[in-house]
Structure formats: C-alpha cells, structure tokens
Amino acid sequence: MRLSAIGDCCHAAALVHRIKTHWPDAQLTWIIGKVEYQLMKTLPDVRFIVFDKKQGKAATRQLQAAVKDEYFDALLMMQVALRANLASRVIKAKERIGFDWARSKELHWLFANKRVKPHGHAHVLDGFMDFGDALGVPPLMPPQWHIPVPDASEEKAKALLERVGPYAVISPAASKDERNWLPERYAQVAEHIRSKNKAVILCGGPGSMDKTLAEAILSHTDKITENLVGKTSLHDMLAILRYASLVVAPDTGPAHMATTVGTPVIGLYAHSNPRRTGPYNSLSYVASVYDQCIEEQKGKSWEKLPWGARAKGKTLMSRISTHSVVALVDQLLD
CATH class of the missing domain: 3.40.50.2000 (Glycogen Phosphorylase B;)
Incomplete structure (x- = not known):
C-alpha cells in the first residue's frame, strides 16, 4: 500500500521489481493513488486498486468492496499518513508490516502487527527495501526498475x-x-x-x-x-x-x-x-x-x-x- 506521490511510487516500483524477480509467482496487489496509477499501470503481473483520496470516505468503501473476502499473506504498509493507516483497516492480512518505531508517525504503529528493522539515515528507497527484507525476499542490488511505456x-x-x-x-x-x-x-x-x-x-x-x-x-x-x-x-x-x-x-x-x-x-x-x-x-x-x-x-x-x-x-x-x-x-x- 503506497498511495502517493509519484517519486515515492517510483521508489516502491523498485521493490515490486525485486519481489517479481525473486518470487515470479507471487500475486501482487498495489493500492495506489489515481495520478500515480497512470504511471505504474503498465507494470506486468501487478493488480492495481486505485484509491482516489479526493473521494474521502467513499474511497475507503470502494477499497473495502474490492478486497472483500480476500485474505492476504502480507500487507506492506509503506505510507505513514493517517489517511492510509485508516484505509488499511479494511484489508485482511496475516502480517501487517509497518515501519519501525522511529519512522512511525500519525499512529502508524497501531495498525501494524510486524515492523521492519530500524534503519537510520535511510534514503526513502532503501526504507522501502526494508519491507522486502521483512518478507524474506533476497536483495537485488543495485535497485532496478521495469516500467514499460506504450509504443505511442x-x-x-x-x-x-x-x-x-x-x-x-x-x-x-x-x-x-x-x-x-x-x-x-x-x-x-x-x-x-x-x-x-x-x-x-x-x-x-x-x-x-x-x-x-x-x-x-x-x-x-x-x-x-x-x-x-x-x-x-x-x-x-x-x-x-x-x-x-x-x-x-x-x-x-x-x-x-x-x-x-x-x-x-x-x-x-x-x-x-x-x-x-x-x-x-x-x-x-x-x-x-x-x-x-x-x-x-x-x-x-x-x-x-x-x-x-x-x-x-x-x-x-x-x-x-x-x-x-x-x-x-x-x-x-x-
């Protein structure tokens, strides 16, 4: 779950590539913002659920309907904003992985049952890679991306x-x-x-x-x-x-x-x-x-x-x- 912004979603895309490289059969669902989806929608083998924050509570209800009856192995809570934290409540997951205590803000820690390891002075991208470590995905260094663009x-x-x-x-x-x-x-x-x-x-x-x-x-x-x-x-x-x-x-x-x-x-x-x-x-x-x-x-x-x-x-x-x-x-x- 990473809703915004474009730069941060670019960092998150590196984690997606890492997961798909090492776990090609993993079924990935990305809950993402409306604008950011326009860039990431061509990522192969990724299911997207668009969360339009401008719709307020309606966006959370739409998310709830989209994941109804689903139970995920892991939810990567890669955004500490309260809006994202509250929306995450409608997602059922065995592991709800959030940031470590030092990086938790806006009550983020209340919504997670597992946390990434502390990582002082980390670039945002490296902070996102901590979620891959928490999952047990082998590292992929340097980070790589694959965002296809249409022929036009x-x-x-x-x-x-x-x-x-x-x-x-x-x-x-x-x-x-x-x-x-x-x-x-x-x-x-x-x-x-x-x-x-x-x-x-x-x-x-x-x-x-x-x-x-x-x-x-x-x-x-x-x-x-x-x-x-x-x-x-x-x-x-x-x-x-x-x-x-x-x-x-x-x-x-x-x-x-x-x-x-x-x-x-x-x-x-x-x-x-x-x-x-x-x-x-x-x-x-x-x-x-x-x-x-x-x-x-x-x-x-x-x-x-x-x-x-x-x-x-x-x-x-x-x-x-x-x-x-x-x-x-x-x-x-x-």
Whole structure:
C-alpha cells in the first residue's frame, strides 16, 4: 500500500521489481493513488486498486468492496499518513508490516502487527527495501526498475530526439512554489547547456504553477528548444526522460522518474535532505544548500536532528547558485 506521490511510487516500483524477480509467482496487489496509477499501470503481473483520496470516505468503501473476502499473506504498509493507516483497516492480512518505531508517525504503529528493522539515515528507497527484507525476499542490488511505456509514447520520444538532436531536460516545478528555483537561473543553465550543443526541453505537469514557471523561464531566454510542460502524459514524459542526456530538477516526481530509466539527474535541494529524498543514483550530482539552511534554523547539523527534518522558508532555493549547477552540467556533459 503506497498511495502517493509519484517519486515515492517510483521508489516502491523498485521493490515490486525485486519481489517479481525473486518470487515470479507471487500475486501482487498495489493500492495506489489515481495520478500515480497512470504511471505504474503498465507494470506486468501487478493488480492495481486505485484509491482516489479526493473521494474521502467513499474511497475507503470502494477499497473495502474490492478486497472483500480476500485474505492476504502480507500487507506492506509503506505510507505513514493517517489517511492510509485508516484505509488499511479494511484489508485482511496475516502480517501487517509497518515501519519501525522511529519512522512511525500519525499512529502508524497501531495498525501494524510486524515492523521492519530500524534503519537510520535511510534514503526513502532503501526504507522501502526494508519491507522486502521483512518478507524474506533476497536483495537485488543495485535497485532496478521495469516500467514499460506504450509504443505511442516511445515513438513520441524518438521523434523528439530525431527532430532536435541530443537534448537535456529541465523539469523546473516542484509540488510547492517555495521549492522551485528561480526562473532566470533555470534560463542561465539552459543557455549553458545549449553552448554544449545540446537542445533544452522543458517538461512538467498540467498545473498552473508548472505552466507559469515555464513561461517565466521562456521570458528570460530564447534558448529553450521546446516547451512540453502540460503537453505529455506521464508515459510520454518517462520516454522523453530516458532519451535525455541529463535532467535538471528540484525535488519532484520527474527527477525520480528519470532515475528509473537510468538518466543522470542534477537535483536542486534546500528544504529537504537529498540523502533521504534525492535522485537515488545521482546523489553525487546534487546542488544542495540544505545542510547550511537546516543548521542555521535548528542550531544543529543534520546528523543530530530527526531524520527527515525540513528547513522552512520561501527564499531558500535562491541560495543555490547558477555556478554550482553549471559546474555539475559540465561534469556530466564533459
């Protein structure tokens, strides 16, 4: 059970692949959010039950009807939010595996009868892999993914590559405006990427914030090759990310989508610890001011704070310099 968000569901997909690799006959049911399902629905040999949280109590009633008369060997409670905890009550399972005490929040521990082993300072993906350990599934290192895309999405990505040549993707928008970098700095990075003979593609969701930020970037530069913000499905975007030379993004779903297809990511972090939520295979390419911000606010280094402590403020992302991101672009492209 992992309802949201896209990045976290990408991490969960690595556990699904691990289970299916070692236990190919296992019958897997994934209870997942409505938007996240649009990305994961092509996973082979996985039954999905969509939980639309916007429907409130009706979503739980629909879940209850979907699992009526079923009794599972194990329920992996991979979300600590109270909504997920309450919904889990309608699922009958021999083992209800939850997070360890340190990672339990919102009464999560009340709904589990078994817990994963403690894992200090774990990346979210590694934390999900703890559930595989609790099940007794052999490890699969490094983590692997297999999220098929429809032929139409693959063809769109190939056509883009043929049309513009080698390209990099900037996916500028996070889930909250304060976690977005400055549009003029995205523009400066885009111009630097173009100087490396790479086209620059803007990608993002259909929300108003995504579109507004893309328009702001375009107002600062004429070096954006194509603006695809709001114009792709999640599968289209996944295919486009796979053919990219690199991706520049804050803490947002496409950064983790790119990781699943092996594309290096330059992550931009100020509010959350990239050691916990950064692009899993590209942590050495993160431009982060988190350590400084959290120590200034809490008076302690991140090592001495609860894991997952967030820095707060509307202007923290402005502390990430263009120079630091350009230097990472050079490392990857040179």
